[in-house]
Amino acid sequence: MGALLFTPGGNMAEAYSPQDIERKWRDRWAEDRLYNVSPTSDRPKYYYLTMLPYTSGDLHIGHWYAMAPADAKARFLRMQGYNVLFPMGFDAFGLPAENAAIKRGIHPMKWTLDNVARMREQLKTMGAMFDWDREMVSCLPDYYRWTQWFFLQFYKHGLAYRDRSPVDFCPVCNTTLAREQVWGEDRHCERCGTPVVKRDLEQWLFRMTNYAEELLDFSKIEWPERVRAMQTNWIGRSEGVQFDLVIPDSNLKIPVFTTRPDTVFGMTFAVLAPEHELVDLLTINDRAAEVDQYRVQAARQSEVERLSTERERDGVFIGTYAVNPMNGERVPIFVADYVLTGYGTGAIMGVPAHDTRDFDFAQRYGLPIPVVIAPPDWDGKPLTEAYVEPGTMVNSGQFDGLSSTDAWDRIAEYMEGHGIGKRTINYRVHDWLISRQRYWGAPIPIVYCEKCGTVPVPEDQLPVLLPEDAEFLPTGESPLRYHEGFRYTTCPTCGGPAERETDTMDTFMCSSWYHMRYTSPGYDQGPIDPVEGKYWLPVDLYTGGIEHATMHLLYTRFFTKACRDMGILDFDEPMLRLYNQGIILGEDNEKMSKSRGNVVNPDDFVSSTGADSMRAYLMFIGPWDEGGPWNTRGIEGIYRFLSRVWALVVDPTPETLEPVADMARAERDLQRVMHKTIRKVTDDFEAFRFNTMLAALMEYNNYLVKAKQTALTRSPVWQEALEALVLMLAPSCPHIGEELWERMGKPYSVHQQEWPVWNEELAKDDVVTVAVQVNGRVRDRIDVDPESSEDEVQALALATPGAQRHIEGKQVVKVIYAPGRLVNIVVR
RNA sequence: GCCGAAGUGGCGGAACGGCAGACGCGGCGGUCUCAAAAACCGUUGGGGGUCAUUCCCCAUGUGGGUUCGAGUCCCACCUUCGGCACCA
Known part of the structure; x- marks a missing residue:
């Protein structure tokens, strides 16, 4: 019972006491299974998904800010007559569990499941309408079994492949990372902030680049402009021409990609990335030592923290020349680390007059800088900086006099017509690297057999279980590699001795399909019960933070499109509508952090002011997408x-x-x-x-x-x-x-x-207050019937004392009436 | 450097091109009380004039522009915050 107060009238009144009512109703709702939903409803379905939390062990205010308003919206939709699926689960694989295991000697499974239990209880205090019967936990075998199943489908359809290449490796997390997980100018690890290093490793990748073009199409989804821009930018489409530079007296060619075919006549050198495969073949003996030294230095450079914003563009001449197919001119070939292996062909034509980087490079090495696109008011003198804008073609043979914009197409056509090159579209996005050299993830279901080669684990042998008794030594290799019982196995095809793949999968793999699993978490004949999946999917509304714009949100779109092409799904996009909430800040308007001491613990407020106040307050702070203190x-x-x-x-x-x-x-x-x-x-x-x-x-x-x-x-x-x-x-x-x-x-x-x-x-209002303005300033107000005619209102307005005061002695030029709002009298 | 978002009271924030500051916090004054807290009532952008209801001026980052009318639209700039990182 709540506190009793005496009201002035002498009646006994009961005060609001959230402690007395909140638990009572939560228990009752759970008992009555009030929020359990099923596909057998004559109401229209609505799948509202809020991003699942990572099992950090504590439900913090950020979770509340994401979930409580989401719950209110879901409940609103429910009251509006929809059959609303609003599920909750846990992103349970990942590094922190393993790090905790190493540091404190707790098994990651125990650490994780303890955290799940705690967070589930905290989540329940929110009073949200989560359907707990549909909970999923990504580290449990009945979930990751299907994560592995998806891997096998990707493999079977040629969308998963193994490749040896220099990859980003975090020396603190001891694992490789996807490109999306490497941030900033110093190329640091998204999770721990350590600059990554390059390692040459065999890794599993998904062919996300196959879908680059389709991922640029947002016409079927209602997503915020901001996220679309970030994904578009990340995919980085650019149109250009690819053509070969011929090496005289050899049968070698250097393919190069350019987005500026209009500048091709201005090429005075060519550059290969230090890792380019032709460097060895093309370097003459005299230059070999210097080139090798440069390559070693370049490789090490990525291992050193690169702090300078203005990096010098240096390189080394390799002693060979290449021929510009457009004018037959010979140009020297360099290696330089400003050309990247991972983009285009890893080689470029150097056009110093019209590219800032090439300009710097040419200046440093005294290379000629001929102008081929004249700036509008060019006086014929040498340029002091690269001119990158459009202009008039000069020194470009038959193309002289054209505008460079027209010449772009004409030269591209010419190159295609003469078999010199072809128009190409390049994407900045890479294939998705999913291998992680860590224990706490879903094992990649692949076996390597001496006889049969790479063999996928048959579907009926899934899941490939994580052994419980692994040592969590941070070595840079997967702990599974040192677990003999796991590593050594027999080949599913020939029965001979074989080794398992010991890397585990990126946890973004788990979160790429969790929304599907919510439709039928207990189903064991496949990842999704066809009836439930058909009914609920795709997600109608997805809300969460924007931090995953180019990671999770891109992966899950790719995953969906791949599943569609593999016949698993029959739609194109996983989430039809996306809305990003902002970030809740500390009372000092700074990001909440333990070191700042400005962390707000939601549990404290749940027990004092109650969950309802907490929920409403978070909704009241300001626009949800902006966050706030x-x-x-x-x-x-x-x-x-x-x-x-x-x-x-x-x-x-x-x-x-x-x-x-x-x-x-x-x-x-x-x-x-x-x-x-x-x-x-x-x-x-x-x-x-x-x-x-x-x-x-x-x-x-x-x-x-x-x-x-x-x-x-x-x-x-x-x-x-x-x-x-x-x-x-x-x-x-x-x-x-x-x-x-x-x-x-x-x-x-x-x-x-x-x-x-x-x-x-x-x-409808029966009286409206209309402001009376004279020259745009409010001088009086009148109450009128909203149906009054313009003439009536104008007459009333003109007669008001406030208007009269300011009209006196002046001439009324014009009267404007905004119905029901205001009258503006213009005087002179 | 490129891309994107945002600048409004003491604070969080409201405002289909039409009365700037809704709602809430805080402040001030009051009621209740021995007193305080809580609660409730009133008031609260700045400046000026008036005994006074009333009245006038200035105010939405800065400077221009469009408009009868601009926080809102356009141009330029300043500041802050996010994203990208030599992408050929």
């Missing part, structure tokens, strides 16, 4: 608001009520306020404007609190108005919503009620 006073304000709603519904009406002069009018006014509020709240919910939605409920509550002092409370409209308030509050604050609904004598549960609908007629 936490403010403890702010949540207290929300608590006061909920207490006032409580008192409004629960406290008895005053014994003496203020009389209402015109009851019909007062009822009509109340109805109007109610219907306008329903309209506003509904619109705001739909547009994720939770802050103004709650502001509207507060205003509505304030109105009702005043009205409660009057005889209006005897009207049937009053009851209707209170019910609407509770119904509209229920998605945001489900516990108090349920409690008040019950206390109003309404049938359980408020969360199974229909969302109130507004009536446009009843929401």
Whole structure:
């Protein structure tokens, strides 16, 4: 029971006490399986997914900020008549578990499952409508069995392959990383911040580049411009021409890619990346020592922290020349590390006059810098910096005089027509490197047999179980490599001795399909129960942070498209709509961190102000996509608001009520306020404007609190108005919503009620206040019937004292009427 | 450097091209109390004039522009925050 207070009227009133109601209702909802959903419903389905948490062990305020408003939105959709799937699970594989195992001697499985248990309990205090029957935990065999199954499908369809190449390796995490996980100018590890090094390793990759073009197409999804831009930028499509530079007196050629075929006549040198395979073949003996030294230095350079922003563009002449196929000129060939192995052909034509980098390089080595695209007001003098804008073609043979933009196409056509080169599209995106040299991940289901080669583990032998008794020595190789029982096996094809692949999969593999598993987590005939999958997929709305824009969100799109082509799915995109919430900051407006001491612990507020206040406050801070600073006073304000709603519904009406002069009018006014509020709240919910939605409920509550002092409370409209308030509050604050609904004598549960609908007629104003402006400044106001004619309103406006004061002695030039809003009188 | 977002009271933030500052926090004044807290009521952008209701001026990062009217649209700039990193 809550605290009892004496009201002025002498009645006993019960105060709002979240501690007394929140647990009660959560238990009841769980007992009644109120939020369990199934595909057998005649309501339209709606799959709302909020990004799953990593099993860090503590549900922090960021999780609340992501999930509580999401839950409110899901509940709103449910009340609007949808059959809403709103699941929750855990991203449970990954490094922290393994690091904890190494540091504290706890097994990653135990560490992870303990954390899951704790987080699940914390999540439950939120009072969200998660369907816990559909929970998935990615580190459990009945989940990763299917992660492995997907790997096999990719392998069978030629979308997974093994390749030896220089890859990014984090020396602290002791594993290779995908390109997406390497950040910043110093190329550091996304997780621990250590600069990565290059290692030459055999790794498994997925052919994401096959889908580069399709991944640029966002026409089937409603995703934020920001994410689309980031993915587009990441995929990095560029159109150009690829052609060969011929090496005289040999049958060797250097393929180069350029996006500026219009500048091809300005080439004065060629550059190979240090790792380019032709370097050895083309370097003359005299230059070999210097070239080797440069290559060694370049390789080491990536291992050293590269701090300088203005790196010198250096290189070494290899002693050989190449021929420009357009004009037959011989140009020297260099190796230089400003040309990258991983992009284009790893070799370029050097056009110093029209490329900043080539310009620097040519200056350093005294190479000629001929102008082939004249700037508009060019005086014929040498350039002092590269000119990269369009201009007029010069020194370019038959193409002289054309604009460089036209010449781009003409030269490309010429090259294609003469078999010199071909138009090519290059992408910056790489294939997805999924091998990790760590223990705590799904083992890659591959066996290497001396006789049969690379053999996929047959599907009926999945899962390839992680052995429990592995040593977690951080060696840079997978701990599985040192587990003999795991490593040595027999070949599934010939039965002879064989070795297992000991690397595990990138955890982004697990999160690429978890949304599918939620539809049927217990299903054991495949990753997805066909009936459930057909009904629920794809995800209608996905919300979460933007930090995965070029990782998870790109991988899962690729994964879906690949599954479609493999016949597993019949749609193109995993999530039709995406919305990114912002970041919640500390009270000092800084990112929350233990070292700053500004961390807010949600559990503390759940036990003091209650989960409902926590939820509503996080929604009230400001626009959800912008995030913002936490403010403890702010949540207290929300608590006061909920207490006032409580008192409004629960406290008895005053014994003496203020009389209402015109009851019909007062009822009509109340109805109007109610219907306008329903309209506003509904619109705001739909547009994720939770802050103004709650502001509207507060205003509505304030109105009702005043009205409660009057005889209006005897009207049937009053009851209707209170019910609407509770119904509209229920998605945001489900516990108090349920409690008040019950206390109003309404049938359980408020969360199974229909969302109130507004009536446009009843929401209509019968009087509007129109501002009277003179030359754009407000000088008076008039109340008019919204149906009044323009002439009437203008006449009234002109007659107001405020307008008269400013019109006097001047000439009225023009009068503008914005219906129902304002009149502007223009005078001179 | 390239791409993107944002600059509004003491604070978080509201504002279909139409009354800037909704709602909340904080502040101030009051009611209640022996007192305090809580709660409740009132008030609260800055400046000026007035005994005073009233009235006037200035205010949405800066400077221009479009418009009867601009926080909102256009141009330039400044600042902050994100993303990318020699991408040929």
